[in-house]
Amino acid sequence: MKSDAIVIGAELDGLIAAMRLAENGHSVQVLSNGMSSLNYAPDGIQVLGHIANGIVISDPFDAISSLDSSHPYRILGADQLKQALEWYVDVRKRLGLPVVVDSNNQQAISAAGLPLPVYATTEHQATFDKVHGKITAIIRFAGHRDSPGELLANGLARQSIQSVIVEFDSPGSVVENAALAKTFDTMDALEHYFECLRKEIPEQIQAVVFPAVMGLKNHQSVLSTAERVLGLPCFEIPTLPLSVPGMRLEQGFRKNLKEAGVVLQTGVYPTACSIGVDDRINVTDESGRNHQASVVVLSSGGVLMGGLDVDSRGRVQETAFELDVYQTAPLTANGPNEVLDALHNTGVDTDYALRPKMNSTGYFKNLFVTGHTLAHWNPSKEGSANGVCIATGWAAAGNALMYLEERNAA
Amino acid sequence: MPGCENAKRRFGPTPFKKNDPLAVVIGGGATGCGVARDLILRGFKVTLVEHDDLGSGTSSRFHGMLQSGARYAVTDTGFAAECMRERLNIANLAPQAVETCGGLFISLPDDPPEFADQFVSGCQNARIPIEEIDPAQVMSEEPEISRQVLRAFSVPDATVQSWRLVNLLADDVLARGGEILTRHRAIGIDVSTGRVRAVVVEGKGGKRHLPADIVVNAAGPWSAQVADLAGEKTNLELGKGSILVFSHRMVAKAINRCRPPTSHDIIVPTGTISLFGTTSEVVNDPSTTQVRPEEIQELLDNAEILLPNARSYRAFRAWAGVRPLYKPDNWPSDKPLSRRHSIVNHGDRGIDGFFTICGGSLTTHRSMAEDIGDQICTSLGLEVPCTTTTTPLSSGMKPLWRPAQNFHRIEHDKQFLAPVCECESVTHQDITHQIENCSIRCLHDLRRRLRIGFGPCQGTFCANRVAAMILRNDSQYDAVEDLEAFWCERLKGSKHTAWGQQARQILLSDIVYRETLGLRLDDSSALSGNSHEE
Numbered sequence: 001m002k003s004d005a006i007v008i009g010a011e012l013d014g015l016i017a018a019m020r021l022a023e024n025g026h027s028v029q030v031l032s033n034g035m036s037s038l039n040y041a042p043d044g045i046q047v048l049g050h051i052a053n054g055i056v057i058s059d060p061f062d063a064i065s066s067l068d069s070s071h072p073y074r075i076l077g078a079d080q081l082k083q084a085l086e087w088y089v090d091v092r093k094r095l096g097l098p099v100v101v102d103s104n105n106q107q108a109i110s111a112a113g114l115p116l117p118v119y120a121t122t123e124h125q126a127t128f129d130k131v132h133g134k135i136t137a138i139i140r141f142a143g144h145r146d147s148p149g150e151l152l153a154n155g156l157a158r159q160s161i162q163s164v165i166v167e168f169d170s171p172g173s174v175v176e177n178a179a180l181a182k183t184f185d186t187m188d189a190l191e192h193y194f195e196c197l198r199k200e201i202p203e204q205i206q207a208v209v210f211p212a213v214m215g216l217k218n219h220q221s222v223l224s225t226a227e228r229v230l231g232l233p234c235f236e237i238p239t240l241p242l243s244v245p246g247m248r249l250e251q252g253f254r255k256n257l258k259e260a261g262v263v264l265q266t267g268v269y270p271t272a273c274s275i276g277v278d279d280r281i282n283v284t285d286e287s288g289r290n291h292q293a294s295v296v297v298l299s300s301g302g303v304l305m306g307g308l309d310v311d312s313r314g315r316v317q318e319t320a321f322e323l324d325v326y327q328t329a330p331l332t333a334n335g336p337n338e339v340l341d342a343l344h345n346t347g348v349d350t351d352y353a354l355r356p357k358m359n360s361t362g363y364f365k366n367l368f369v370t371g372h373t374l375a376h377w378n379p380s381k382e383g384s385a386n387g388v389c390i391a392t393g394w395a396a397a398g399n400a401l402m403y404l405e406e407r408n409a410a
Numbered sequence: 411m412p413g414c415e416n417a418k419r420r421f422g423p424t425p426f427k428k429n430d431p432l433a434v435v436i437g438g439g440a441t442g443c444g445v446a447r448d449l450i451l452r453g454f455k456v457t458l459v460e461h462d463d464l465g466s467g468t469s470s471r472f473h474g475m476l477q478s479g480a481r482y483a484v485t486d487t488g489f490a491a492e493c494m495r496e497r498l499n500i501a502n503l504a505p506q507a508v509e510t511c512g513g514l515f516i517s518l519p520d521d522p523p524e525f526a527d528q529f530v531s532g533c534q535n536a537r538i539p540i541e542e543i544d545p546a547q548v549m550s551e552e553p554e555i556s557r558q559v560l561r562a563f564s565v566p567d568a569t570v571q572s573w574r575l576v577n578l579l580a581d582d583v584l585a586r587g588g589e590i591l592t593r594h595r596a597i598g599i600d601v602s603t604g605r606v607r608a609v610v611v612e613g614k615g616g617k618r619h620l621p622a623d624i625v626v627n628a629a630g631p632w633s634a635q636v637a638d639l640a641g642e643k644t645n646l647e648l649g650k651g652s653i654l655v656f657s658h659r660m661v662a663k664a665i666n667r668c669r670p671p672t673s674h675d676i677i678v679p680t681g682t683i684s685l686f687g688t689t690s691e692v693v694n695d696p697s698t699t700q701v702r703p704e705e706i707q708e709l710l711d712n713a714e715i716l717l718p719n720a721r722s723y724r725a726f727r728a729w730a731g732v733r734p735l736y737k738p739d740n741w742p743s744d745k746p747l748s749r750r751h752s753i754v755n756h757g758d759r760g761i762d763g764f765f766t767i768c769g770g771s772l773t774t775h776r777s778m779a780e781d782i783g784d785q786i787c788t789s790l791g792l793e794v795p796c797t798t799t800t801t802p803l804s805s806g807m808k809p810l811w812r813p814a815q816n817f818h819r820i821e822h823d824k825q826f827l828a829p830v831c832e833c834e835s836v837t838h839q840d841i842t843h844q845i846e847n848c849s850i851r852c853l854h855d856l857r858r859r860l861r862i863g864f865g866p867c868q869g870t871f872c873a874n875r876v877a878a879m880i881l882r883n884d885s886q887y888d889a890v891e892d893l894e895a896f897w898c899e900r901l902k903g904s905k906h907t908a909w910g911q912q913a914r915q916i917l918l919s920d921i922v923y924r925e926t927l928g929l930r931l932d933d934s935s936a937l938s939g940n941s942h943e944e
Contacts (some may be wrong), residue, residue: 040921111929112874114888145830147872148878151927155888238926241918283722287663304917310719310909312710330908332703336901337931339908340920349763380924381931 004294004404006283008270008320009038009307012386013371013393014299019091019338021297022260023051026404030257031283031291034266036250037305037372040272042116042238043125043212043245044108046071047085049117049383057103060119060387070376075352076395081387089120095252096220097122109209111148111238113155117383122245123358124223126209126235134206136163137238139197139339141170146177146240147211180213181244184222184279194229194348202400205232212236213244215218215245216251237288259375262286270320271301279366283320295366295400295406298356298395302342302372316346323348323356326375340380347375353399354392366403420626428454431790434609434620436596437628438462438468439553440772442622443579444779444798445626446588451801452794453781456588457620458580460612461595461632462856465576468630469772471699471731473687474572474680475664476500476508477773480515480540480565481599481671482749483532484525489774490536491849494566496774499799500575503776505671506808507575512550513567515668517560518715525669527563533565554660567664567741572772572812573858573907581857585804594618599640599764606640606763624786627766632734632829637766642756644766647737647747650730651688652701654709654907657724657866660684660717667716674712676901680863682813682834683726686713699730706906720767724911726868727820727903736769751778761791783864815893816840830870830879841879851887853882853896868900870916870919874927890929897923898931 005021007014011366012034021028048060057063061082064073073081085101092099099120113273116275121127136156140149149165156163171193172183201208208230215222219236226234251257254264269286276282276292283291300320302306309317314331318324327346333339348356348369355363370392373381379385431454431878435519437447446458449682456853475481479493501508516871517526533540545559580590591611598610606625611618637644652727659679667675671689687706706728713720736752743807751770765786780796787794816835820828825851828837840860844850848859853873856862862876873896877889897919908916 037921040918040925042926046925050930110926112893112927112929114890114928116925116928145875148874148882150878151874151889154881155928240874240922240926243926302917304427304915304921306914310913312725312909313707314909329703330913331706331906333905333908336898336905339901339905339916340931343908343913343917382918383925385925 001029002292003029004293005029005295005297005400006031006281006291007297007299008032008283009298009300009305009373010034010250010266011038011266011301011305011389011395011407012038012041012387013252014250014297015027015257016075016088016091016372016393017297017397018257018258018262019253020087020394021400022257022262022400026401027261028261029265029284029291029293031265032270033269035305037301038246038250039243040241041243041246042108042110043236044118045085045088045120045390046117046388047081047105047119047382047387049105050381054292056117060268061119062104064327065405068376069218070349071237071338071385072374072392075350075386076355076391080395081391084391085119085387088390095249095256097249099253109152109237110155111152111240112154113158114292115159119387123220124214124236125236125245127398128161130233130235131207131209132157134161134203135204136161136207136209137201137205137389137398138163138165139208139210140165140167141175141180141211143170143175144180144211145175147237152209157373164205166197168197177211177213177239177242177244178216180371181219181247184213184215185218190225191229194226198230201230201232208232208234209237210234211239213239216244219248259339261366269304273321282346291333294378295368295398295403297368297370297393297396298373299370300350302347305372306374307373308346309341321356321367323369333370341378344378345376348373349375354396355399368399370396412500414731431623432483432621433457433624434459434622435627435628436609438576438580438590438629439628439630439634439773440576440579441469441630441767441770441778442626443576443583443627444775445628445767446578446583448776448779448783448796448798449624449786450583450586450588450794451797454624455652456583458583458588458590459594459596459609459620460590460592462777463592463858464580464590465573467632468731468733469576469728470572471653472572472651472772473676473678473685474569475773476568476778477771478513478565478567480529480534480538480567481666482534483538484528485670485729485746486749487532487536488921489748490532490538492750493771493775494538496777497566497568498907499776500570500773501797501810504575504578504803506812507578507811508568508569509567509571509680509811509813510568511663513565513664513666514552515563515565515666516545516548516555517562517668518556520623520715520868521667522668523560526563529563529668531561542735552661552663552665554663556716556718561668561788563668564617569619569664569678569771571681572774574811575772576616577859581805582800582803586661586936590601591618595879596636596639601640601761601764604760604762605912606761613882623763623790624784625764626782627764629788630768631734633734633766635696636701637756640756640761642759642761642764642766643728644768645737645739646753646768647735648693648696649735650691650693650698651733651734652705652709652728653685654713655705655727656684656686656937658682658684658695660723665716665720673715676707677716680897681861691730696732696734698732701730701906703906711715717813724866725909726866727900728906729903734768750766753782755789757789763841805858816867822927830875831860831865833867833872834861836860836862838873841876845880845883851884853877853892854899857896861895867915868904868919869896870915870922873897874922893923893927894929894931897929
């Protein structure tokens with residue numbers, strides 16, 4: 001199949017690049033293995049929460065200058081990051097999944113009741129500010145393993161937030177994140193369910209937190225119904241993977257991209273790529289099919305999603321184009337921190353326009369690398385998972401647009 | 411160790427009479443627990459002291475074999491015969507800790523051809539049942555092994571769940587009125603007028619003075635340090651062995667190369683995993699459990715000879731144990747040390763009542779205990795026979811352990827969401843029992859008793875669930891600190907195998923611990939504790 005652009009991988013950065021390219025009138029195909037780390041991601045937008053030595057960041061843009069000069073944020077600069085975020089916040093509105101941006105990082109509440117610095121939050125995402133000073137009911141669905149209520153209560157107590165665990169019947173027989181969310185989506189007796197719950201909630205309660213499984217498509221109306229019936233503000237706390245808020249976002253993107261005419265192919269594992277006549281890039285997949293485009297955005301993810309692979313001798317390879325990879329040796333790491341750094345920080349080096357090296361002398365003209373496939377950043381340590389994906393996905397699309405424009409002009 | 415103050419268990423009241431001899435056993439591995447059980451059955455009042463958790467040293471840091479002795483049939487026939495007897499004794503005594511998978515010895519082109527015949531006669535001399543099998547049959551039954559098997563022999567090797575065995579022995583000691591002090595370190599041995607008088611121990615609650623007529627040093631690789639408390643020396647050579655853990659049962663039986671026992675020549679299926687080992691190097695520090703990266707490559711290179719696809723397997727982690735072997739004075743440096751145990755009666759050197767036992771193996775822990783029990787009784791002029799083979803464990807006889815037995819239970823009850831640890835099929839009920847009835851309130855100790863966190867996800871999904879369960883019972887429990895320590899410890903072992911699927915697993919654990927639970931991995935928690943067991 002031929003198109004103007006190919007995006008490899010359905011990570012957040014790839015979906016963003018695809019959307020921006022399609023918005024500008026280009027034909028786009030997204031080739032992915034069907035997995036996305038969005039399925040693991042908690043709600044909200046994490047841009048930069050921590051820098052070295054665990055220092056907590058309140059203004060992410062201010063702190064960028066203290067990152068290493070090879071970090072993707074430093075390559076793009078704070079201005080591009082800001083523009084990308086502005087565009088993305090608007091996209092979230094269009095996807096029906098709006099976020100609120102505060103002047104500084106908010107502290108979202110983690111599954112264990114600990115603070116997670118976050119740049120933008122969704123309406124019902126629990127933060128310490130939202131439950132500050134409120135006696136909080138923690139709802140636990142009977143038999144639900146992935147919302148550790150006591151850990152949450154323990155964490156809230158550390159921040160002087162009083163809480164009570166309310167164990168309540170699960171709305172469905174399969175007590176698992178995605179199944180619960182789907183049950184809430186289609187529940188007829190929603191009001192009755194929350195009325196029964198209201199009887200279990202003690203008098204003194206001032207806020208309610210649910211595990212983040214309150215619907216996959218209709219969570220906003222499920223949660224407003226809960227607020228109306230219970231007469232209390234209701235928020236969601238992240239669960240262990242799979243993450244329902246991440247799935248909402250992935251589904252939102254897929255729906256929107258399809259409507260924009262983007263071809264989403266899953267179950268595709270690129271095995272070889274070559275530059276053909278006229279600088280067009282050919283991608284061959286595992287089943288021997290050919291895909292051709294004028295530009296390619298490589299958003300195949302890092303080691304976690306299989307865009308990079310570590311072998312038993314500790315060598316890292318980029319799996320689609322066999323691009324040069326920056327790496328330190330994961331197998332000779334001294335401690336837990338070092339091995340995590342090695343696995344996160346490995347990836348592809350690029351120039352200022354996110355183009356990787358083609359050979360020892362030059363850079364690709366029409367291949368752009370984004371997100372976790374890039375080297376020199378550590379989402380878990382920095383609390384920067386979404387921010388880097390948004391900035392690089394947006395910027396890669398921008399650079400690809402420029403290339404396509406010049407090409408058409410020529 | 412955080413959250414473990416309650417690990418100290420004391421069952422009373424003691425049934426002892428005032429004049430029963432008092433014995434203090436130092437060391438809570440298989441040897442120490444075996445000795446404690448032997449002595450309590452002979453009428454001693456026994457206190458066992460362990461500086462960490464039960465079975466946290468060499469007893470859990472080996473390849474997990476309950477040896478038929480075939481491995482030593484040529485080089486150490488006497489020890490091989492002892493292993494065979496004890497292999498049967500342990501399977502009779504504690505079948506719930508034993509899996510009778512059977513063992514194979516295979517000759518590959520690199521192995522000395524003349525060894526196979528020596529091996530057969532060695533096994534016959536040691537009374538180990540042995541049968542030669544058609545190599546074609548072996549290669550069809552074991553599809554992962556080399557296609558170049560020249561000869562193959564079947565022997566009755568088995569595997570043992572070492573923590574289960576050690577805890578069964580300890581529970582029996584407790585049930586018979588003994589005392590077990592875990593996380594108590596022996597810091598002094600009082601000797602006066604040529605006799606031991608007491609052992610001074612220190613735990614979180616402070617120091618204790620334990621009066622003793624008999625003190626047994628069963629501290630394994632730490633024996634020299636314990637002997638030193640009484641100003642004594644031991645002749646120990648410490649051998650570190652590293653083991654690589656593969657994710658599946660790659661083989662049906664424990665498979666050895668048919669050659670004189672040496673390094674990296676054995677793969678053992680145990681639980682849901684396989685262990686390949688071991689490297690071997692002499693060390694000075696008994697706490698040396700660091701695996702060097704070169705050892706991993708050495709293990710993989712050798713594993714490939716036995717299992718040609720070894721590098722494509724998923725490996726979970728690697729760890730090392732320190733094996734204490736007795737080295738007599740003036741032993742020639744080129745002669746291999748015997749695996750047989752050795753007992754030192756320090757009475758011969760002027761300290762009556764003080765004994766050190768070292769060497770041996772987990773398989774022979776019971777006969778070792780019998781031997782030292784006999785010597786102790788002789789020294790006191792007592793004639794009390796050993797009854798450890800004829801007295802059943804107080805926990806009673808249960809069926810032989812078999813892989814995935816929990817899963818059969820879950821499937822039978824149709825409780826598919828019941829497992830708290832999916833990898834090892836550990837249920838809510840199992841964990842609640844340990845937390846509520848045994849007061850085990852730290853993730854490491856639950857891991858050793860229940861295997862939580864041993865499977866593919868290495869505690870990524872179960873640890874937070876279990877921490878929440880502990881909090882339900884103990885509001886003082888520091889869940890955040892314990893989770894951080896647990897994750898760090900799991901990462902310490904799995905960093906050695908950060909390739910392929912396991913590299914992905916490590917990053918998924920990072921998403922769970924740091925991005926979802928909000929824990930931080932600061933350098934202090936990364937550096938605390940040095941254990942990385944199975």
